[in-house]
Amino acid sequence: MSCFTQVSITPSIHIPPNSNYNNPKSHHRKQTITLLQKCKNVNQITPIHSNVIKNGQQHDQFIIFEFLRVCSKCDAIDYTLKIFQQTQYPNVFLYTALIDGLVFSGLYSHGIRIYVEMIENFIFPDNFVISSVLKACVIGLDLRMGREVHTQAIKLGFCSNRSVRLKLMELYGKNREFEDMKRVFDEMPERDDVALTVMISSYLDHELLSRASNIFDMVKVKDTVCWTVMIDGLVRNGKMNKALEYFRQMQREAVRANEVTVVCVLSACSQLGALELGKWIHSYIENYDLKINHFVGSALINMYSRCGSIDEAERVFKTMKDREVSTYNSMIMGFALNGKSLNAVELFQRMIEEGTKPTNITFVGVLTACSHGGLVDFGFEIFQSMQIDHCIEPQIEHYGCIVDLLGRVGRVKEAYKFIQNMKVMPDYIIWGSFLNACKIHKKFELGDHAAKILLNHGYTDTGTYVLVSNFYSSFGKYEEALLVRSKLKESDLEKEPGCSSIEVNNEIHEFFLGDIRHPQKKEIYKKLVEMEKRLRFEGYYPQLDVVSQDIMDHEKERALAIHSERLAICYGLISTEPLSTIRIVKNLRVCSDCHTMIKLVSKITNRKIIMRDRNRFHHFENGSCSCADYW
DNA sequence: CGACACAGAC
Numbered sequence: 079m080s081c082f083t084q085v086s087i088t089p090s091i092h093i094p095p096n097s098n099y100n101n102p103k104s105h106h107r108k109q110t111i112t113l114l115q116k117c118k119n120v121n122q123i124t125p126i127h128s129n130v131i132k133n134g135q136q137h138d139q140f141i142i143f144e145f146l147r148v149c150s151k152c153d154a155i156d157y158t159l160k161i162f163q164q165t166q167y168p169n170v171f172l173y174t175a176l177i178d179g180l181v182f183s184g185l186y187s188h189g190i191r192i193y194v195e196m197i198e199n200f201i202f203p204d205n206f207v208i209s210s211v212l213k214a215c216v217i218g219l220d221l222r223m224g225r226e227v228h229t230q231a232i233k234l235g236f237c238s239n240r241s242v243r244l245k246l247m248e249l250y251g252k253n254r255e256f257e258d259m260k261r262v263f264d265e266m267p268e269r270d271d272v273a274l275t276v277m278i279s280s281y282l283d284h285e286l287l288s289r290a291s292n293i294f295d296m297v298k299v300k301d302t303v304c305w306t307v308m309i310d311g312l313v314r315n316g317k318m319n320k321a322l323e324y325f326r327q328m329q330r331e332a333v334r335a336n337e338v339t340v341v342c343v344l345s346a347c348s349q350l351g352a353l354e355l356g357k358w359i360h361s362y363i364e365n366y367d368l369k370i371n372h373f374v375g376s377a378l379i380n381m382y383s384r385c386g387s388i389d390e391a392e393r394v395f396k397t398m399k400d401r402e403v404s405t406y407n408s409m410i411m412g413f414a415l416n417g418k419s420l421n422a423v424e425l426f427q428r429m430i431e432e433g434t435k436p437t438n439i440t441f442v443g444v445l446t447a448c449s450h451g452g453l454v455d456f457g458f459e460i461f462q463s464m465q466i467d468h469c470i471e472p473q474i475e476h477y478g479c480i481v482d483l484l485g486r487v488g489r490v491k492e493a494y495k496f497i498q499n500m501k502v503m504p505d506y507i508i509w510g511s512f513l514n515a516c517k518i519h520k521k522f523e524l525g526d527h528a529a530k531i532l533l534n535h536g537y538t539d540t541g542t543y544v545l546v547s548n549f550y551s552s553f554g555k556y557e558e559a560l561l562v563r564s565k566l567k568e569s570d571l572e573k574e575p576g577c578s579s580i581e582v583n584n585e586i587h588e589f590f591l592g593d594i595r596h597p598q599k600k601e602i603y604k605k606l607v608e609m610e611k612r613l614r615f616e617g618y619y620p621q622l623d624v625v626s627q628d629i630m631d632h633e634k635e636r637a638l639a640i641h642s643e644r645l646a647i648c649y650g651l652i653s654t655e656p657l658s659t660i661r662i663v664k665n666l667r668v669c670s671d672c673h674t675m676i677k678l679v680s681k682i683t684n685r686k687i688i689m690r691d692r693n694r695f696h697h698f699e700n701g702s703c704s705c706a707d708y709w
Numbered sequence: 710c711g712a713c714a715c716a717g718a719c
Contacts, residue, residue, distance in 0.1 A: 240710080241710065244710060244711070248711080270710095271711090272710050272711050273710090273711085274711095275710085275711045275712080276710090276711055278711090278712095279711070279712065301711090302712090303710085303711050303712050304711075304712085305712095306711090306712045306713080307711070307712045308712095309712090310712060310713070311712090336712095337713080338712055338713045338714095339712085339713090341713055341714055342712080342713070342714090344714085345713095345714070372714080372715095373713060373714045373715090374713095374714080375714090376714050376715050377713090377714050377715080379715085380714070380715060403715090404714065404715050405715085406715095407715050407716080408714080408715045409715095411715070411716075411717090414717095437715095438716085439715065439716055439717095442716060442717050443715090443716085443717085445717080446717055446718080449717090449718080473717090474717085474718090475716070475717040475718075476717080477717095477718090478717050478718035478719095479717060479718065480718095481718070482717085482718050482719095485718095505718095506719080507717080507718045507719060508718070508719095509719090510718070510719035511717095511718040511719055512718095512719095513719075514718090514719060539719085541719055542719065544719090545719055667719070692719080693717085693718075693719075709719095
């Protein structure tokens with residue numbers, strides 16, 4: 079729209095003389111343009127194109143402009159390029175439309191080339207094309223070219239234009255050139271809240287949280303985008319609770335959330351396992367008529383799946399009309415994570431039948447489902463079909479699933495051979511998965527071999543040290559286990575402290591090992607002691623070999639007794655309605671002793687306990703767990 | 710005008 083006004087006010091010298099917007103042909107032109115603007119896909123565009131050629135309108139730059147825009151919008155960038163190439167004297171507006179289209183399709187460096195070509199063809203730039211090429215530089219992180227455009231823009235006098243300035247700020251901000259960004263900002267004639275938002279976003283991109291929040295406080299009128307930038311930035315920097323705090327403040331200040339905002343907040347909810355707040359967002363979406371587009375839909379499905387409410391996730395999935403690959407991906411992964419392997423596989427097959435093209439992520443999901451569900455043959459079939467029928471090269475993640483698949487059912491030797499024949503180098507996760515299989519299926523030699531590879535190559539994390547140590551102590555080799563522990567201490571790796579959280583009354587309560595910070599700590603520990611007593615009565619006795627430190631047994635017992643998940647569960651028991659489901663999120667893997675204990679707790683308290691650990695869900699009910707004790 | 714989700718194995 080705005081381009082049009084511009085076009086009719088200042089026609090470019092390259093527009094043929096008969097193309098004035100208000101000439102007698104303009105009725106025809108308007109009709110064609112209206113038709114084009116209604117197009118939703120490329121199949122609707124082609125007949126219009128042939129009509130245009132038949133009517134001799136193919137050189138009408140207004141029409142070509144609309145063609146370029148609509149083709150790009152319909153994801154038909156090849157067609158955009160073809161039409162542009164057939165244009166005899168493209169003017170600056172057509173160049174702009176093409177560059178925008180290329181950027182939209184992710185072909186930003188091509189967009190930059192087109193701009194250079196335009197300059198070489200002596201076409202004089204304007205504010206619009208400068209903004210567009212700067213956008214290409216921003217997305218492509220092409221600082222050098224961006225600076226060149228900046229210099230050129232100064233010479234030609236385009237730098238007083240607001241959108242050029244905003245793009246320049248973005249260019250420098252994304253490239254960490256904060257001094258240059260501020261310089262552009264300081265040259266702006268009046269305080270500009272959008273420019274401040276650009277700065278906030280840039281600081282958050284580079285993990286400068288306090289700088290970002292200082293600028294945020296300076297913004298006079300914080301609109302939806304400004305709040306969203308802040309919330310999203312906090313989420314991306316791992317500050318979920320902080321993000322939710324900002325979201326609550328946003329509500330108090332009565333600023334409406336839009337689709338983007340809720341996607342960010344839902345992401346925070348799913349990472350925290352904050353089901354109650356997630357549900358609240360869902361009803362917010364419905365109450366305020368936000369569109370459940372594929373971003374929002376995926377975010378909802380993901381939130382419910384990662385909060386263990388797989389039925390709710392499925393309900394959302396079913397109500398969505400237009401599903402994209404990402405929608406299926408979220409749902410398939412959700413089923414896989416929640417131990418619903420068959421549903422995952424079924425959905426995968428249905429999506430293929432419906433003609434949706436799977437991506438590599440789809441296969442990660444469905445292969446995970448196969449490995450968690452012990453569907454060995456089917457998993458292999460999919461792995462083959464991925465390469466043959468869908469032409470997707472397996473990545474390390476896919477190989478990882480297969481190693482897990484074989485290891486899980488005890489085909490450890492085959493897993494070993496498979497690792498040796500992979501087209502990629504095995505990483506510590508592959509060897510870790512293999513080692514876990516060796517531990518569970520009591521294959522010492524192969525496991526010992528894997529453990530040595532893990533320790534010698536140094537490509538590892540703290541979890542791997544713990545795993546190797548546990549492997550040795552499960553064979554009674556306590557000296558080796560201790561040695562590994564001491565190696566971990568020597569290494570510079572910082573051990574991530576185990577943390578379990580539970581949401582009660584819309585608030586997330588976090589517990590660390592032996593935590594005594596909670597205001598209700600007395601009641602929590604009282605409950606813990608009570609549980610211990612009742613569990614002993616049920617025949618529970620702590621598995622001491624999981625704690626392979628060199629300490630006395632009773633101390634080991636105490637160390638186990640205060641694992642963070644136990645505290646979180648006890649808090650859940652005292653602060654929620656009897657018989658209601660308890661949901662716990664843990665940042666690390668649950669240890670096997672806690673796993674045993676939680677099974678019993680679910681039985682004696684008659685509660686469902688849903689626990690998300692680092693990798694997957696455990697649904698505990700009446701003394702057993704959905705993972706069938708393999709995780 | 711500035712902001713966007715889904716990603717495995719230990």
